[in-house]
Amino acid sequence: MHKDPRKLQHRCALAHTGSMQRPIDYHHLESLIAFLTVARLGRYTAAANVLGVNHSTISRRIASLQQAMGGRLLTRSAQGWELTDLGRRAMASAEAIERAVAAIGSADEPGQVTGHVRVAAPDAFSAHLAAPTLAKLHEIHPQLLFDLVSETTRARQGRTGMDLEIVIGQPQVRRAVSHLLLKYELRLYATKRYLDLHGTPGKLEDLREHALNYYIDTALTVDKLDDATSGLPPMRRAISSNSIAVQYSATMGHGGIGLLPTFLSRHYEALVPVLHDQFTYESEYWLVGREEALRNPAVQLTATALHEAAERGDWHLAPFAPVSSAANS
Structure with missing residues (x-):
């Protein structure tokens, strides 16, 4: 049996949160979208960029929705804007409306995600x-x-x-969900030409005479990557970059020894393993x-x-x- 679409629209327009029975008019749909976007991204400015409006428009829409709902939906914290108890209930209703609108838009393409x-x-x-x-x-x-x-x-x-x-x-981090994606290793690599010119290290101490291609020390903010060189003797830097692509290019261009992830390096025939029996560093993506x-x-x-x-x-x-x-x- 087909449902009357006007009844569905009426139910969406009268969506309420918890015991709050105040009707939400159609002009509040934009405010609901703004609210959902801020709740998901945690920033008014980020929501404004996504929705293509300015910060004051987001602020105005949130204020309008809070007035209609009869209370604060968001509260500021060090982690960004967070949901209040009323906001969490409001978000459940807003998501239901979002799903209903998406279902209408994808009626001809079931199973599609937008x-x-x-x-x-x-x-x-x-x-x-x-x-x-x-x-x-x-x-x-x-x-x-x-x-x-x-x-x-x-x-x-x-x-x-x-x-x-x-x-x-x-x-x-607080108020966030994290999952381990995979573990990987960083190891040392160089080209045959570099090793022919500068000698092949036989032990870790020999690395003092070699140049390293790695991240820029002063620009590195990831402790895990910063700690990777702690097991190596001091090495002069050759070509440092915050781009792994540049590090690979510098190493394959014979500019020094690269400390590189093995999941890519094993596919590059130009790269020769250096001291793999003596040094490896484990890291992971989350x-x-x-x-x-x-x-x-x-x-x-x-x-x-x-x-x-x-x-x-x-x-x-x-x-x-x-x-x-x-x-x-």
Whole structure:
């Protein structure tokens, strides 16, 4: 039996929170969208950027919704805007309305997921795992859009407008959910030409005579990566960069010895393992997201896809293809 769409619209318009029976008029739908976006991202400015409006518009819409609901929905904290008890009840109703609207819009395409998901991840993870994974998701769900920000930072106490963050090392954050994605190793590599010119180290102490390609010390904010060199003797720096692609390029260009992730290095024939029997450093990728963001079906689907790709070791080398040993010998 078909339901009268006018009755469905009436129920959505009269959606209430807990015992709050105040009707929400149609002009409050924009306010509900603003509220959901702030709740998921934790920042008015981030919500404004996503929705294409200014900060004052978001503030005005939230104030209008709070007046209609009869209380505060959000409270400011060091971690960004957080839900009050009334806000948590309001979010459940707002999500129900969002799902109803999405169902109407995808009636001709059942099973399709729509939305705009913002992901931040380190350079190597972004280029070689996240981008190919998100491309496959977009192919299956054309209305699912992504912003992929490539950055290598620690998980932030204050949320930054990202639905999901991939970070290196176990995050210590409050009011967020974190999951281990995968463990990996950093090891030393060089080209045959570099080793022929500068000698092959036979023990760790020999590294004092060699140059290292790694992150810029003063720009590195990730403790796990900073600690990686603690097991090595002091080495002069050759080419330092916050980009793993630059570190690979510098190493394959014979500029020094690179401290590089093994999940990519094993595919580069030009790279010769250095002291692998004496040195390795274990690290890991973690996925972090606000609880409110992870309730969004689009974010849930994205997090699941990234987790499954990481478990499979589904790395793609397209962004900087392997350079043959013949070209670098």
